[in-house]
Amino acid sequence: xxxxxxxxxxxxxxxxxxxxxxxxxxxxxxxxxxxxxxxxxxxxxxxxxxxxxxxxxxxxxxxxxxxxxxxxxxxxxxxxxxxxxxxxxxxxxxxxxxxxxxxxxxxxxxxxxxxxxxxxxxxxxxxxxxxxxxxxxxxxxxxxxxxxxxxxxxxxxxxxxxxxxxxxxxxxxxxxxxxxxxxxxxxxxxxxxxxxxxxxxxx
Numbered sequence: 001x002x003x004x005x006x007x008x009x010x011x012x013x014x015x016x017x018x019x020x021x022x023x024x025x026x027x028x029x030x031x032x033x034x035x036x037x038x039x040x041x042x043x044x045x046x047x048x049x050x051x052x053x054x055x056x057x058x059x060x061x062x063x064x065x066x067x068x069x070x071x072x073x074x075x076x077x078x079x080x081x082x083x084x085x086x087x088x089x090x091x092x093x094x095x096x097x098x099x100x101x102x103x104x105x106x107x108x109x110x111x112x113x114x115x116x117x118x119x120x121x122x123x124x125x126x127x128x129x130x131x132x133x134x135x136x137x138x139x140x141x142x143x144x145x146x147x148x149x150x151x152x153x154x155x156x157x158x159x160x161x162x163x164x165x166x167x168x169x170x171x172x173x174x175x176x177x178x179x180x181x182x183x184x185x186x187x188x189x190x191x192x193x194x195x196x197x198x199x200x201x202x203x
Contacts, residue, residue, distance in 0.1 A: 001026055001027065001029045001046060001047045001048070001112075001114075001117050002028075002029070002044070002045070002046050002047050002190075003023050003026065003027070003028055003029075003046060003048045003050065003113065003117075004027060004030070004031060004037060004041070004044075004048075004049045004050070004074075005017065005029070005030045005031070005033070005050045006011065006030070006031040006032075006033075006034070006036075006037035006047045006049060006050065006051050006052055006055065007030075007050070007052040007055055007119055007157075007174070008033060008055040008056055009051060009156065009157025009158075010032070010157060011154070011157040011190060011191060011194060012098075012102070012155075012156070012157045012194075013030045013032075013153075015106075015191055015194050015195050015198065016050075016106075016109070017108045017135075018028065018191065019109070019110060019195070020113075022108055024158075029044070029046075030138075031063050032055070032056075033055055033056040033057045034055065034056065034057025034058050034063060034067075035057050037049065037051065037071075038067065038119065040066075041047050041070070041072065041073070041074060042072065042121045043076065044062065044155065045072075045092055046063065047073065047074065047075065047077075047117050048075050048077060048097060048113060048117050049074050049076045049102065050077050050079050050113070050118055051064070051067070051076050051078055052078075052079055052080065053078050053079065053080035053082070053083045053087070053091075054080065054082060060087070061090050061091060061094055062089070064078065064091055064096060066075065066097050066186055067092055068094065068096075071186065075097040075116060075117075076096055076097060076099070077080055077096055077097045077099065077100055077112075077116055077122070078091045078096050078099050078114075079099075079100040079101075079102060080099075080101065080102065081100050081101070081102035081103070081156060082102075083099075085127060085128050085196065088101075088127065088200055089121055089128065092121060092123055096113070096121075097116040097121060097122070098112060098115075098116045098121055098122035099123040100120070100122070100123075100129075101124065102113060102156070102202075102203075103127075103203055104198075105200070106195065106197060106198050106199045106200040107199065108124075108201075118140075120129040124152065124161060134146045137151040141186060142184045143184055143185070146167070146169075146177055147177050147181040147184070149167055150163055150167070150174055150177040150178060150181065151185075151193060151194075151197050151202070151203075152202075152203050153167075153183055153189055154165060154178070154193060154194050155197050155198055155202075155203050156203075160175060160178075167190075178190070178193075187199075
Protein backbone atom coordinates (compact mmCIF):
# COMPACT_ATOMS: atom_id res chain seq x y z
CA UNK A 1 0.00 0.00 0.00
CA UNK A 2 1.47 3.34 -1.04
CA UNK A 3 0.56 6.33 1.12
CA UNK A 4 1.56 9.99 1.18
CA UNK A 5 1.82 11.86 4.47
CA UNK A 6 1.44 15.60 3.88
CA UNK A 7 2.11 17.58 7.05
CA UNK A 8 4.30 20.59 7.83
CA UNK A 9 5.59 19.21 11.15
CA UNK A 10 8.76 17.24 10.43
CA UNK A 11 8.70 15.38 13.74
CA UNK A 12 5.16 14.14 13.14
CA UNK A 13 6.05 13.01 9.62
CA UNK A 14 9.11 11.16 10.87
CA UNK A 15 7.14 9.51 13.65
CA UNK A 16 4.39 8.31 11.31
CA UNK A 17 6.91 7.06 8.76
CA UNK A 18 8.61 4.98 11.47
CA UNK A 19 5.31 3.42 12.49
CA UNK A 20 4.14 2.64 8.98
CA UNK A 21 7.52 1.25 7.91
CA UNK A 22 7.32 -1.07 10.90
CA UNK A 23 4.13 -2.54 9.46
CA UNK A 24 4.04 -5.00 6.58
CA UNK A 25 2.79 -3.78 3.22
CA UNK A 26 3.31 -0.02 3.53
CA UNK A 27 5.34 2.22 1.24
CA UNK A 28 5.44 5.78 2.60
CA UNK A 29 6.36 9.13 1.08
CA UNK A 30 6.03 12.60 2.63
CA UNK A 31 5.39 16.23 1.73
CA UNK A 32 5.55 19.39 3.84
CA UNK A 33 2.93 21.58 2.11
CA UNK A 34 0.04 21.44 -0.32
CA UNK A 35 2.08 22.35 -3.40
CA UNK A 36 4.62 19.57 -2.91
CA UNK A 37 1.85 17.11 -2.01
CA UNK A 38 0.00 17.84 -5.26
CA UNK A 39 3.24 17.58 -7.22
CA UNK A 40 3.77 14.11 -5.79
CA UNK A 41 0.17 13.13 -6.54
CA UNK A 42 0.70 14.13 -10.17
CA UNK A 43 3.77 11.90 -10.41
CA UNK A 44 2.77 8.90 -8.30
CA UNK A 45 -0.47 6.95 -7.78
CA UNK A 46 -1.22 6.66 -4.05
CA UNK A 47 -3.69 4.36 -2.33
CA UNK A 48 -4.25 7.03 0.32
CA UNK A 49 -3.09 10.56 1.11
CA UNK A 50 -3.07 11.82 4.71
CA UNK A 51 -3.52 15.58 4.36
CA UNK A 52 -2.93 18.02 7.21
CA UNK A 53 -5.91 20.36 7.43
CA UNK A 54 -3.88 23.46 8.34
CA UNK A 55 -0.49 23.04 6.67
CA UNK A 56 0.88 25.75 4.31
CA UNK A 57 -1.22 26.09 1.15
CA UNK A 58 -4.37 24.68 2.69
CA UNK A 59 -7.55 26.75 2.86
CA UNK A 60 -9.78 24.44 4.83
CA UNK A 61 -12.51 22.40 3.17
CA UNK A 62 -12.18 24.46 -0.02
CA UNK A 63 -8.68 23.04 -0.58
CA UNK A 64 -9.90 19.52 0.11
CA UNK A 65 -12.63 19.98 -2.50
CA UNK A 66 -10.09 21.24 -5.04
CA UNK A 67 -7.78 18.29 -4.48
CA UNK A 68 -10.61 15.76 -4.67
CA UNK A 69 -11.76 17.37 -7.93
CA UNK A 70 -8.46 16.53 -9.62
CA UNK A 71 -8.92 13.93 -12.38
CA UNK A 72 -6.11 11.87 -10.84
CA UNK A 73 -7.21 12.38 -7.23
CA UNK A 74 -6.41 9.52 -4.84
CA UNK A 75 -8.42 8.80 -1.71
CA UNK A 76 -7.68 11.59 0.76
CA UNK A 77 -8.06 11.60 4.54
CA UNK A 78 -7.76 14.75 6.63
CA UNK A 79 -5.51 14.76 9.68
CA UNK A 80 -5.67 17.58 12.22
CA UNK A 81 -4.82 18.51 15.76
CA UNK A 82 -7.11 21.54 15.86
CA UNK A 83 -10.16 20.98 13.63
CA UNK A 84 -13.56 20.65 15.30
CA UNK A 85 -16.07 17.81 14.96
CA UNK A 86 -18.04 20.11 12.63
CA UNK A 87 -15.02 20.42 10.32
CA UNK A 88 -14.60 16.64 10.43
CA UNK A 89 -18.21 16.16 9.35
CA UNK A 90 -17.77 18.66 6.52
CA UNK A 91 -14.66 16.81 5.31
CA UNK A 92 -16.52 13.51 5.30
CA UNK A 93 -19.48 15.08 3.49
CA UNK A 94 -17.07 16.43 0.85
CA UNK A 95 -15.89 12.92 0.10
CA UNK A 96 -12.80 12.55 2.28
CA UNK A 97 -11.84 8.96 3.00
CA UNK A 98 -11.72 9.84 6.66
CA UNK A 99 -10.83 12.25 9.41
CA UNK A 100 -7.96 11.46 11.77
CA UNK A 101 -7.44 13.61 14.89
CA UNK A 102 -3.77 13.77 15.85
CA UNK A 103 -4.76 12.51 19.29
CA UNK A 104 -5.22 9.01 17.85
CA UNK A 105 -2.73 6.43 19.05
CA UNK A 106 -0.30 5.18 16.43
CA UNK A 107 -1.92 1.73 16.46
CA UNK A 108 -5.37 3.21 15.89
CA UNK A 109 -3.98 5.34 13.07
CA UNK A 110 -2.47 2.34 11.28
CA UNK A 111 -5.71 0.40 11.65
CA UNK A 112 -7.71 3.38 10.36
CA UNK A 113 -5.46 3.65 7.29
CA UNK A 114 -5.94 -0.04 6.51
CA UNK A 115 -9.71 0.43 6.91
CA UNK A 116 -9.77 3.43 4.55
CA UNK A 117 -7.58 1.67 2.01
CA UNK A 118 -10.32 -0.96 1.72
CA UNK A 119 -12.67 1.75 0.48
CA UNK A 120 -14.35 2.53 3.80
CA UNK A 121 -14.81 5.96 5.37
CA UNK A 122 -13.34 6.46 8.84
CA UNK A 123 -13.79 8.91 11.71
CA UNK A 124 -13.66 8.14 15.44
CA UNK A 125 -17.21 8.34 16.80
CA UNK A 126 -16.16 9.70 20.17
CA UNK A 127 -14.49 12.64 18.42
CA UNK A 128 -17.50 13.37 16.22
CA UNK A 129 -19.76 13.28 19.27
CA UNK A 130 -17.41 15.52 21.23
CA UNK A 131 -17.32 12.91 23.96
CA UNK A 132 -15.07 13.05 26.97
CA UNK A 133 -11.65 11.51 26.69
CA UNK A 134 -10.92 8.34 28.54
CA UNK A 135 -8.96 8.17 31.80
CA UNK A 136 -5.41 9.49 31.74
CA UNK A 137 -2.71 7.00 30.85
CA UNK A 138 -0.53 5.83 33.76
CA UNK A 139 2.36 7.47 31.93
CA UNK A 140 1.15 10.81 33.32
CA UNK A 141 1.77 9.58 36.85
CA UNK A 142 5.49 9.50 36.11
CA UNK A 143 5.69 13.10 34.90
CA UNK A 144 5.27 16.53 36.44
CA UNK A 145 2.67 18.86 34.96
CA UNK A 146 5.40 20.89 33.25
CA UNK A 147 6.98 17.76 31.78
CA UNK A 148 3.58 16.75 30.40
CA UNK A 149 3.22 20.18 28.80
CA UNK A 150 6.68 19.91 27.23
CA UNK A 151 5.92 16.41 25.97
CA UNK A 152 2.65 17.60 24.45
CA UNK A 153 4.47 20.32 22.54
CA UNK A 154 7.01 17.78 21.39
CA UNK A 155 4.31 15.44 20.03
CA UNK A 156 2.90 18.37 18.03
CA UNK A 157 6.24 18.74 16.26
CA UNK A 158 7.17 21.99 17.97
CA UNK A 159 10.76 23.10 18.40
CA UNK A 160 12.30 23.78 21.81
CA UNK A 161 12.02 27.50 21.06
CA UNK A 162 8.30 27.20 20.25
CA UNK A 163 7.63 25.15 23.39
CA UNK A 164 9.51 27.69 25.50
CA UNK A 165 7.47 30.52 24.03
CA UNK A 166 4.16 28.67 24.55
CA UNK A 167 4.96 27.92 28.20
CA UNK A 168 6.66 31.25 28.89
CA UNK A 169 9.87 29.60 30.06
CA UNK A 170 13.47 29.70 28.85
CA UNK A 171 14.72 27.32 26.16
CA UNK A 172 17.41 25.78 28.44
CA UNK A 173 14.61 24.98 30.90
CA UNK A 174 12.74 23.13 28.13
CA UNK A 175 15.88 21.11 27.40
CA UNK A 176 16.19 20.23 31.08
CA UNK A 177 12.57 19.07 31.26
CA UNK A 178 13.05 17.01 28.11
CA UNK A 179 16.12 15.29 29.52
CA UNK A 180 14.20 14.40 32.66
CA UNK A 181 11.08 13.15 30.91
CA UNK A 182 13.19 11.08 28.49
CA UNK A 183 14.60 9.21 31.49
CA UNK A 184 11.21 8.77 33.14
CA UNK A 185 9.45 7.29 30.08
CA UNK A 186 12.44 5.39 28.69
CA UNK A 187 13.03 7.46 25.56
CA UNK A 188 16.39 8.28 24.02
CA UNK A 189 15.37 11.14 21.68
CA UNK A 190 12.53 13.46 20.62
CA UNK A 191 11.04 11.12 18.05
CA UNK A 192 11.00 8.15 20.40
CA UNK A 193 9.42 10.22 23.18
CA UNK A 194 6.70 11.43 20.81
CA UNK A 195 6.07 7.86 19.63
CA UNK A 196 5.76 6.60 23.21
CA UNK A 197 3.31 9.36 24.11
CA UNK A 198 1.23 8.92 20.97
CA UNK A 199 1.16 5.13 21.18
CA UNK A 200 -0.02 5.45 24.79
CA UNK A 201 -2.84 7.72 23.65
CA UNK A 202 -1.58 10.40 26.03
CA UNK A 203 -2.52 13.28 23.71
